[in-house]
Amino acid sequence: MAHFDLYQSLGLSRQISSADLAAEIDARLATTPTADAGMRDQLSTARAVLGDDSRRSLYDQRLDDPSAPEIDVASLRELAALDIGEQSAPAGATAPGKGAQFQQQAGATAKQVQDSFRQSKLLAIGITAVVTAVIVGLAGWALGLFGGGDDLKDAKSTANEMLGKGNSDDLRSWIQENSTYQDRDSVLSQLKLSGDGSFSGMDSLFGGSDLTAGEALAGDQLKMTTLGDIDKFYEMLDDEGYSREEADSLVRVGVVDGNDSYKGSVLMLERDGDYQIVDVQVF
Incomplete structure (x- = not known):
């Protein structure tokens, strides 16, 4: 692409x-x-x-x-x-050629970016595809067939708890306690709580009102989007510090507005008996 x-x-x-x-x-x-x-x-x-x-x-x-x-x-x-x-290039250093990977572009700094980019890619591998399909009405049948129902009520409750945070200080504090350490910085960025700190409420972030947790997909449904390469799915998650058990507990909860329109989704996994936020997507 x-x-x-x-x-x-x-x-x-x-x-x-x-x-x-x-x-x-x-x-x-x-x-x-x-x-x-x-x-x-x-x-x-x-x-x-x-x-x-x-x-x-x-x-x-x-x-x-x-x-x-x-x-x-x-x-x-x-x-x-x-x-x-604000680090500058060493004296006499030449600029890397076009097409160099981030590791070659800026040393350790580039590696941070590359790792961050790879992590974002990892979480995006198919996992958002099903929810996105729901948005355009192509997979409504799948929710009825595969939806988690009451088994995922705790995940939905976690999503609703996040959606209920109305100001940046409360939300930032909540995310610090309810997100995985591997992805915390990314989640804070996705919620506009880092950088310019432009978070101005969930309604503004997701572009809708009366937001609540919608349908949820988990486990096997998410792994179906890896196109059968389950071993690679686990391997990449392991590289990011996630266990196989945590990978199996992944849940993506849709975010819907008062008109039942999907506005985004929240990806989370189970760790130490509680759900921890891994990724937030705004549609």
């Missing part, structure tokens, strides 16, 4: 400096209505990535390489939230 091009999407010039891009994006943010959550989110992400020389360099090099791992919305948010500091 093609990379997500922030320049093209927002009509920004690649020829101007990061500082000038930051100023231009700040001006747009100042005039973009709060109600336009989608545009504000994209602008905020672009501000964090393109307005910083180091992040922009990493982004531009991967953007120019069609063979590199896909840049999608989730990976952009990972990069936007990454603390890469």
Whole structure:
């Protein structure tokens, strides 16, 4: 799939400096209505990535390489939230060639980004596909056939508890206690609780009101989307520090509004007897 091009999407010039891009994006943010959550989110992400020389360099090099791992919305948010500091390149160092992986682009910093990107990819492997299909009405039958029912009531309760957090301080504190340490930074970023800290309520985040947990899919239903490569599914999760038992406990709960329209989903797993948030998706 093609990379997500922030320049093209927002009509920004690649020829101007990061500082000038930051100023231009700040001006747009100042005039973009709060109600336009989608545009504000994209602008905020672009501000964090393109307005910083180091992040922009990493982004531009991967953007120019069609063979590199896909840049999608989730990976952009990972990069936007990454603390890469203000380190400059060593004297005499030459810029890496086009197509170099992040490890080659910026040493340890790049490895953090690459690991973060890989993690985002891992969680996106098919797991969102079923819920997304439900949104467009292609898999409604599957919920009736495979839906978890009362067996997943604790997972739905956890999702509802998260959705009930109305301010950033309460939500941040709750996420600190109810997310896996491996994915906590990513979840905070997805909820707009890191970086510019633009969280302004669940309704604004998901673009709907009267939000509640919808149908949930778990275990075998999620693994069906790995196209049969179950061993690779477990192997990649193991690389991220998740046990096979935790992988088997994965649950993705849909987020619906008062009109029963799906607005997103929450991925979680069971650890120490409680559900822990792993990933949040906004549709």
